[in-house]
Amino acid sequence: MSNDHCQHLPISKEKIQKKIDQYGCFIVQIQEDDYLPAFVYTIGLYQQYGHPEIICFGLSVEVMASLLNDACDLIKKGQSFAPGTSYDDFLDNYPVQFITVDQAYYPYYLGTGCFFYGHNRFPALQLIWPDKQSLFPWEPEFNPNWLRKQPLLDRNSDFMFQEEKNLAVFTSRQILEGSPILYIYHDEDGDWQFLNEEETKEQDVRIVALSEIAKIDPGIKELHLLSYGQRAWRASPKDKWQWE
Secondary structure (H helix, E strand, O other), X not given: OOHHHHOOOOOOHHHHHHHHHHHOOEXXXXXXXXXOOOEEEEEOHHHHHOOOEEEEEOOOHHHHHHHHHHHHHHHHOOOOOOOOOXXXXXXXXXXXXXXXXXXHHHHHHOHHHHHHHOOOOOOEEEEEOOXXXXXXXXXXXXXXXXXXXXXXXXXXXXXXXXXOOOOEEEEEHHHHOOOOOOEEEEOOOOOEEEEOOOOOOHHHEEEEEHXXXXXXXXXXXHHOOOOOOXXXXXXXXXXXXXXX
């Protein structure tokens, strides 16, 4: 889990403000890793124009930065964007739509924006692009191979994981009997382990749905950005998670 996702970038508010004053907004670019898609978002649209900030996932950072700069130029001219409407201003021959970002996601994806504003009480929209059939991710026939490219930040804030809720994950008898989750491992093959300790006896291993783990400890959604091969641990439920 990259610190870029949960914390702000190493840049001062003054440098961000300088770019906003010069261009109308500042663009944050986060590269993809083996697990998470790339994403790009604006800072300054709300300050300058009273318009929600915009975030986009799943394309190259160069393309997404261009899309958000186009959005900024249109907003400067008085246009605004809202959920529930298709817009043809961005992609050749394909519409885009916007959804409202749930503030529960801000610490994970809009950290530098929160740092700049000093709070999370600014609105944000997610720019959603379609598949080659012009279908959007919430439509039943949307290309299933592209679903993980755009996490939809208007829903599932009690879950947040990229995977389906019925994904089989490893846990232990002790967890199911009430012991706290103290160790999480997201292995290189994509399997999740939620355990009470790093070493668990084979006879104590259990397989459950990821949604069941989220119900046992709703706070584990904090680790939903843990990438392949990363692990997290804490000494007790009162302690903060550490990861590598």
